[in-house]
Every structure is written in structure tokens, then in C-alpha cells.
Amino acid sequence: MTYIAHNNEMIEEKNANMKVSDKAMFFDFAVYSSLKVIQGKLFFPEFHTDRLLESAGIIGMQHKFAKQDIIEMMDKVVKANNINDAFLRVLLIGDPDTNQNAELYVFPLTGVHYYPKSAYTKGVKAITYKGERRFPTAKTKDLLLSFLAYKEAEKAGAIDALLVDNDGNIREGTRSNFFAVKEDTIITPPAGKVLEGITKKIILDLCKDRFMILEEDIPLSKIGTYDEFFVTSTLFNIIPLNKIDSTSIKQNFTYTKEIQEIFKNYYNKTILKK
Numbered sequence: 374m375t376y377i378a379h380n381n382e383m384i385e386e387k388n389a390n391m392k393v394s395d396k397a398m399f400f401d402f403a404v405y406s407s408l409k410v411i412q413g414k415l416f417f418p419e420f421h422t423d424r425l426l427e428s429a430g431i432i433g434m435q436h437k438f439a440k441q442d443i444i445e446m447m448d449k450v451v452k453a454n455n456i457n458d459a460f461l462r463v464l465l466i467g468d469p470d471t472n473q474n475a476e477l478y479v480f481p482l483t484g485v486h487y488y489p490k491s492a493y494t495k496g497v498k499a500i501t502y503k504g505e506r507r508f509p510t511a512k513t514k515d516l517l518l519s520f521l522a523y524k525e526a527e528k529a530g531a532i533d534a535l536l537v538d539n540d541g542n543i544r545e546g547t548r549s550n551f552f553a554v555k556e557d558t559i560i561t562p563p564a565g566k567v568l569e570g571i572t573k574k575i576i577l578d579l580c581k582d583r584f585m586i587l588e589e590d591i592p593l594s595k596i597g598t599y600d601e602f603f604v605t606s607t608l609f610n611i612i613p614l615n616k617i618d619s620t621s622i623k624q625n626f627t628y629t630k631e632i633q634e635i636f637k638n639y640y641n642k643t644i645l646k647k
Contacts, residue, residue, distance in 0.1 A: 376453040377480035378446040383453055386480065395466075402467040403514040404428035408571075409485055409607055410451055410459050416607070416640070418444045420571045424512060425463055429475075431511040434467040436475035446479045458485045464514075488609050492532075493633060496615030496626060499604065500526050501543065501593060502534040509544070509566050519547035532612060533604060538566070542590040549604040551591070554628045556600065558585040572605040572636070579635050584628075596620055603629045611636055 375386040397403055406425045409416040422443045429436060447461055460482040468474040488497075502522035507515055522534035526547070533546035544562050545551050550573040553560040559580060561573070577586055596602070601624050602614040611633045613626040 375481065376450065377478060378450050380477055381442065381446065383449055389478065389480070391466075396469040397466045398514075400469060401513060401515040402432070402434065402469050403464060404432065404434065404512055405462060405464045405514060406512060407460050407462050407482070407607060408447075410456050410461060410481075411485065413451065413457055415444075415447055415451065415461070417571055417575070418447050420574065421463065424569070424571065425465060428511040428513060429465055429467075431508060432467075432513060433472070434465070434475060435472045436465060436467070436477070438465070438475070438477050443477065443479075446477070450479045450481060454481055456481055459483065460485060486608065488612065492609075492612055494626070494630070496613040496622070496624075497532040498530060498616040499546065499602075499614050500529045500531045500534050501537050501618055502526075502547075504536050505538045505544065506536070506568070510564070510568060512568055523547040532609075532614075535617065537593050540590070541593050543593055543596075546604055546606070548608065549606040552603050552605070553591050553596075553599040554601040554603070555598075557583075557628075558587050559628075559632075560587045560589060560591060560599070562591060563588045570605060571607060572610060575639065576605060576611070576632060576636055579639055580632060583631075583635070600624065601626055601629050603632070 376383050377386050377389055379389055391398060404425055406421040408418060408421045422440050450461060462480055462482055464478045466476045502525060504518045504522060506518060522536065526534040533549050535543045535546050535551055538544055543551055545567040550570045596617055602622060603611055604614060605611050613629040615622050
């Protein structure tokens with residue numbers, strides 16, 4: 374039996390129903406976040422909740438849920454389902470008619486998928502896909518572009534599809550943030566053009582005293598001028614890219630491995646050792 378949180382109440386998953394005529398679902402008037410639970414502990418719930426609420430604000434969704442209430446609902450779902458390692462999804466569905474009666478769901482997904490060690494040391498492949506998300510700074514349920522792009526990545530045996538905008542710049546993955554490295558500089562696409570992932574925000578803060586951080590466009594046509602590339606997400610943390618489309622990146626990923634170690638030490642100290 375699986376329990377989920379609906380608004381401030383715990384219910385059985387089988388009793389969570391939505392009408393096929395629900396305007397919010399039809400018009401994608403909804404925002405969400407997904408976070409990991411490792412060893413029964415939530416990974417950065419405060420950051421995920423902040424982004425959920427920021428996303429709701431970006432699309433003009435009003436609701437009655439406070440940050441601490443949402444975090445408490447996450448904790449209740451973990452405890453009610455005796456979760457050890459898994460993902461939680463938090464879904465905030467708006468009210469298109471009066472914009473007053475938004476609904477909040479928190480529910481568990483399948484267990485955490487672990488990538489082989491070789492992916493972190495030798496890198497993985499990514500492909501590119503033409504397209505821009507309509508609200509780039511909000512994590513909304515408008516996911517068709519990402520769905521189609523990721524399907525192409527799966528066909529190509531790639532970890533993700535990197536979205537390329539109308540100006541030919543790589544913005545982000547369908548489920549990841551994208552970075553380039555050149556000498557001691559980490560380059561990331563401008564914040565106003567992408568969804569700022571939780572892992573991305575943490576990495577940039579942790580690395581600001583070790584690396585120069587530069588926000589600028591990363592043209593697909595100039596990927597041969599950078600030293601390393603990596604992607605980040607809640608799902609897989611930090612993984613270097615050894616190939617983008619047909620362009621191979623032959624590197625030892627010296628910088629990326631250093632960033633991986635910085636991040637690993639941080640979450641071991643702040644999450645796992647609590």
C-alpha cells in the first residue's frame with residue numbers, strides 16, 4: 374500500500390483521482406519538483422521547495438501552501454511509506470478559474486537509479502535537439518519538448534538531449550544543467566535562459582572560490598574550443614560528457630573530477646552525516 378500527501382492529508386494512492394476535464398492539467402497550469410531520498414533522508418528539501426514556489430510565482434499561480442508545510446508533507450510521505458532510497462515528486466496544480474484553490478500532491482516514485490562508476494570517470498554521450506522551453510526559469514508541467522528530445526537521446530544511447538536555442542546556443546538538457554570548462558573557468562548559460570537546477574546552484578556556490586564562474590552563451594558551433602563539458606542533475610549529480618553528437622571530447626576530465634569531489638564532500642557532510 375502506497376501513501377501520498379494531498380494538500381495536508383495523507384491518503385492511499387488509489388484514492389488520488391483527477392478529473393479528465395481538469396483545466397489545470399489540460400493547460401499545464403502546474404509546477405513540480407523531484408528530489409531524492411537516500412538512506413531515508415531528503416536531499417535538500419528546502420532548495421526544492423523554494424524552486425517550486427518560485428516556479429508557481431513565475432506563471433502567476435496563487436496557492437495557500439507555506440514552505441514549511443510542504444517540507445513536512447515530504448517527511449510524512451517518507452515515513453508513511455518507510456522509504457529508504459527513492460524519489461519524491463511534488464506537484465502543485467493551479468486553479469485556472471479563480472486562481473485560489475491550488476492542490477498539492479507529494480508522492481513517491483521508483484527507486485533511485487545508479488549510474489556505473491565509469492560514467493563518472495570516463496564520461497558519457499549527449500546529443501543536441503533544437504528547441505527552447507516556453508518558461509525557461511520555471512519548472513512547469515509543460516514537458517512535451519523535453520519528452521520528445523529525451524526519447525531521441527535514448528535512441529542514441531545518450532544520457533540526455535541538450536536543447537539548442539534559435540541562436541545556436543546550448544542551453545540545458547531535458548533533465549539536466551549544462552556546463553563547459555576552459556582552464557580554471559566554469560561557463561554556464563545565462564540564468565535567465567535556463568532552469569536553475571538545485572545541483573547547479575550548489576556547485577556554483579561551492580566552486581566560486583576555486584574557479585572563475587562565467588555566465589555566457591555556449592555556441593554549439595564552438596564546442597571544440599572548450600576543455601571539458603559536464604551535466605548536473607538531482608538524478609545523477611555530476612557526469613562529464615565525452616561526446617556531443619559526433620564530436621568526441623578526449624579528456625581526463627581533471628576539472629570535472631575536482632568538482633565532483635567538492636560536491637561529494639559537501640553532501641556527505643550536510644546530508645548523510647546528519
